[in-house]
Amino acid sequence: MRFATLHHDPAIRSLPRWGAISLATMGVLLGLRAYREISHSPEVQYAHLRNVLGLALTLWIPVSIHALLAGITARCSRLDMTLPLPPRRLWVDHLAAVMISSSIILALCVALLSFQTSGFRGFLNDDLFLRRPTVASLLPLLITGLWLSSALLQTYRPSLRKIHFDRHYALFAATTLTGTFVLIIVLSELPSISAAIPFGLAAWIVVRTYRSLPAAFRHVPLVAATDPESSRATGAVDSTGSRSSPLLRTLWSTIWGWKGVLFLPFVAVFGALLAGLSSWFGDHTDERFANTAICWYMLLAIFPAIMKKLHTLDALPISRKMLFVCLILPGLLAVVAGYGAAELIKEFRSDTVEHIRMSNHNDHFYLTVPPENCEITGKSTIPKNTAPWGEAHEPWRAGLRRDGTIGIYSPFSTPPGSSIEFVAWQISRAVDAVYTESISPGEIESRYLEIDQHGRVVPRNGKLTILADHPDLRVRGTGRLFPFVMLIAFVPFLLLLCVYLSAYRAGVPRTRAVWIAVLLLVGTISIHIAGFVGAILKFYTLWVHTAFIKIIVRHIATVLPGGTPVTWVVCGLLVLLSYLFAQRQFERIELPPAPRQPAD
Amino acid sequence: MSIIEFNNIHRAYKRGIDVLRGVSFSLEKGEVVGLLGKNGAGKTTLMRIAMGMIEPQKGIVSLFGLGPRDEPIQVKRRVGYVSEDQILPEFLRVREVIQLHRGLFPTWDEALEHDLCKRFSLPLNAKIRSLSKGQARQVALLCAVSHRPELLLLDEPAGGLDPAARREFLETSIQMLNETGTTILFSSHYMSDVERLAGRVVMIHEGGVLIDSDIDLLREGHSLVLVPHAPKVTRDALLSIEGCIGVRDRSDAMHAVFRCQPRDALDRVARQFGSTGARHRDVALEEMFIELVGGQS
Missing domain, CATH: 3.30.70 (Alpha-Beta Plaits)
Known part of the structure; x- marks a missing residue:
């Protein structure tokens, strides 16, 4: 009997689905971490704390998403309430089910981490890797922390059969999970016996809540039933209030609700990644387009859950167009908001970032320009960069694939052997290409370059300060990338959505929608993970791909009559057309009917 | 022009398993028609087709001469609909649900709304999720009839209500609206309700219309x-x-x-x-x- 109660608990029943979701989430996080370790120089400052934080966060994010969104808020089913089972037993069984399922989710994530550690060890930075805290040292803390957060979440209105996911619970759950994470980080600096602290706290909370449980669970809070206002019968409903507010509230709460409020910030983070957020860390390489598929995944992931809730609106005279706006717009706006926030922060920091730099590699200072100022080549041989006086040098190049002929090259290369005049000429050309003003080679040579005692051309004072010295310089082509990023983020998403919506056409079996959703989500996450795995295995370099696309965008904006504004209009029109196409599909579908049995 | 017309309606949920196979009948203005059939006969499917919530794979349905899938807003504004599994937004209060419907239906009759609120003694500030099943049904019925629809579609609307509440509802909504010319199509397993209220009966069986007759003629014939x-x-x-x-x-x-x-x-x-x-x-x-x-x- 006990086993049967546990077995039909939603926390256990949803394990296969949430196991897959957690593994996918973990795969993405591990891919990002592994890739950063491979492609960027290790940061030594606060290395231990950064590593503890990174590892704990990588494991805590999937279990938090499970705790928040897995819908494990029903302490017992309606059937259980009709059986001669005391609430204390039902509560304990549910808590056990939640703890078991969360622990299994954590175990799956740890297993994937171990697999990655062994599978990619040869590719990872050994110095950093050895400094990384082992999972074994953090695991007791994570497990007991997880039990503590599970126990705390079950203290929320313990007299209710099911916790209603409203804004109060959303805030409570978010605070609980964040607070427990902070506790884990603090305790990780103490001896391993400190894992007993969250365990003890969890045990105390369980006993305390257990004792406070009522003789019978309630369907709704008692306060609602006895509230004199709520039980008052009256014949008049205020007609002077806003007419639109209940409609907007109904649309918002039905479609997104508080789970959406918790979900949309995650979507916004991927919008920020599409703005090149990751380039702020490590060596400033921009790999934004590597995050396109995960953005499609995030935008699609919420749809299966939303579609199940739309039946409540189907009989009302609310147009499908309006419904579609409410379905689509918050996700798209979250991406745009994330992108905009990242751009604003970049703009705020841009005064301090030099776009043209001289970087020291292997005892030579190379001129580096933003990758979008490089050029595309499809040939194995590239013409040399030749100065007016005949000095010529091989340009730097990088292939889209390892050893591939298609790739990018820098017309501004200054390889070893370049004269100071050549370097100054190249910097002057780079200033022309990157900024809206020009600086003569003579000024650059006299102001920024010198020859050191080894005969090398080096920047004076160790670095170029062109932007700092010329605050009137403006970067060319600002803003032309945004519409293109939105184009490749939104158009494929909307087309994939059309594929998903096709499963809701008349006469199509309902199970097909489930399979199509699974295929789309697995497909998009696989594209994302494959991108990073390929980079980890050094088949290609992600920032080269991003640079390749940015160069194409630069050329398109140059070729198009009207330049950047026309790029905006063209990209906007393509997004709009995709939106209208998806909207048309949505208008033609049949919304799934109300479930025959409540899920809990 | 018929208020509602089903013409050779076919609908299957799985390939080869037709729920409806060529259903045809129509309702004229002011008619009250009881839709009968066993569980799974296709009554709910037919109602949902009339609302434009699903579409027939073959055949034509028109309400007021309009296609419910082609002109959904215009059609739904003129129809009142209550189904057994209709779920009102549980996070709203009764007052807000009524305000929501008032905003969506231009022909909303506030006097009728106030009258029904009084009759049902609805707790206006209570959230829908805290209502009993019968109270929630009464709210749904109030919302379905207060815009004085030209057509009322009721799919097992009184299921779960006690006999007094059922009669109260049927008398208030069906009889009152019908007196003002509303056409009503309702399905029910309570034959006494059908006999008392319907002027005509349509019985669906094995995907088709088995009986379509005036109730008096049905008894006599x-x-x-x-x-x-x-x-x-x-x-x-x-x-x-x-x-x-x-x-x-x-x-x-x-x-x-x-x-x-x-x-x-x-x-x-x-x-x-x-x-x-x-x-x-x-x-x-x-x-x-x-x-x-x-x-x-």
């Missing part, structure tokens, strides 16, 4: 003949008699429903089997329903 068991009195033999539309084998006799007057039915049975001791019994709608759909299955 159909008869139940009880034929004592005998070797020659078989189900097939009875069904072969002209006008026999259903047969059930019961312990006391074979129960055969005829689409004719009782005397004619008895004559036809006597002609087929000779003197068998067959007798006629008055048939109530519920009994006819059982005999017909039970006998056909």
Whole structure:
């Protein structure tokens, strides 16, 4: 009997689905971490704390998403309430089910981490890797922390059969999970016996809540039933209030609700990644387009859950167009908001970032320009960069694939052997290409370059300060990338959505929608993970791909009559057309009917 | 022009398993029609097709001359709809649900709304999730009728209500609206409700319309003949008699429903089997329903 109660608990029943979701989430996080370790120089400052934080966060994010969104808020089913089972037993069984399922989710994530550690060890930075805290040292803390957060979440209105996911619970759950994470980080600096602290706290909370449980669970809070206002019968409903507010509230709460409020910030983070957020860390390489598929995944992931809730609106005279706006717009706006926030922060920091730099590699200072100022080549041989006086040098190049002929090259290369005049000429050309003003080679040579005692051309004072010295310089082509990023983020998403919506056409079996959703989500996450795995295995370099696309965008904006504004209009029109196409599909579908049995 | 017209409606949820196979009937202004059928006969499917929530794979449905999938807003604004599984947004208060509907339906009658609020004694500040099933149903009914719809579609609207609440609802909504010319199509398993309120009955069985008749004509034009068991009195033999539309084998006799007057039915049975001791019994709608759909299955 006990086993049967546990077995039909939603926390256990949803394990296969949430196991897959957690593994996918973990795969993405591990891919990002592994890739950063491979492609960027290790940061030594606060290395231990950064590593503890990174590892704990990588494991805590999937279990938090499970705790928040897995819908494990029903302490017992309606059937259980009709059986001669005391609430204390039902509560304990549910808590056990939640703890078991969360622990299994954590175990799956740890297993994937171990697999990655062994599978990619040869590719990872050994110095950093050895400094990384082992999972074994953090695991007791994570497990007991997880039990503590599970126990705390079950203290929320313990007299209710099911916790209603409203804004109060959303805030409570978010605070609980964040607070427990902070506790884990603090305790990780103490001896391993400190894992007993969250365990003890969890045990105390369980006993305390257990004792406070009522003789019978309630369907709704008692306060609602006895509230004199709520039980008052009256014949008049205020007609002077806003007419639109209940409609907007109904649309918002039905479609997104508080789970959406918790979900949309995650979507916004991927919008920020599409703005090149990751380039702020490590060596400033921009790999934004590597995050396109995960953005499609995030935008699609919420749809299966939303579609199940739309039946409540189907009989009302609310147009499908309006419904579609409410379905689509918050996700798209979250991406745009994330992108905009990242751009604003970049703009705020841009005064301090030099776009043209001289970087020291292997005892030579190379001129580096933003990758979008490089050029595309499809040939194995590239013409040399030749100065007016005949000095010529091989340009730097990088292939889209390892050893591939298609790739990018820098017309501004200054390889070893370049004269100071050549370097100054190249910097002057780079200033022309990157900024809206020009600086003569003579000024650059006299102001920024010198020859050191080894005969090398080096920047004076160790670095170029062109932007700092010329605050009137403006970067060319600002803003032309945004519409293109939105184009490749939104158009494929909307087309994939059309594929998903096709499963809701008349006469199509309902199970097909489930399979199509699974295929789309697995497909998009696989594209994302494959991108990073390929980079980890050094088949290609992600920032080269991003640079390749940015160069194409630069050329398109140059070729198009009207330049950047026309790029905006063209990209906007393509997004709009995709939106209208998806909207048309949505208008033609049949919304799934109300479930025959409540899920809990 | 008919208020609602179903023309050769076909609908399947799985390939090869048709729920509706060529259903055709129409309702004129002011009619009150009871839609009958066994569980799974397709009553809810038909209602959902009328609302444009699903579309027929074949056939045409029109409401007020409009296609519910082509002009969903215009159609839904003129229709009141309550279904058994209709779920109101549980996070809203009763007051907010009413405000929501008031904003969506331009023809909202606030006087009627106030009248129904008083009659049902609805707790306006209570959240929908804290209401009893009957109270939630009353809120749904209030929202369905307060815009004085031209067509009221009720799919098992009184399921779960106690007899007093059911009668209160049926009298307030159906009778009151019908007095003002509203056309009403309602499905119910309560035959007494159908007999009391409907002027016409449409019975759906095995994907088609088995009976479409005025309720009085149905009573007068159909008869139940009880034929004592005998070797020659078989189900097939009875069904072969002209006008026999259903047969059930019961312990006391074979129960055969005829689409004719009782005397004619008895004559036809006597002609087929000779003197068998067959007798006629008055048939109530519920009994006819059982005999017909039970006998056909």
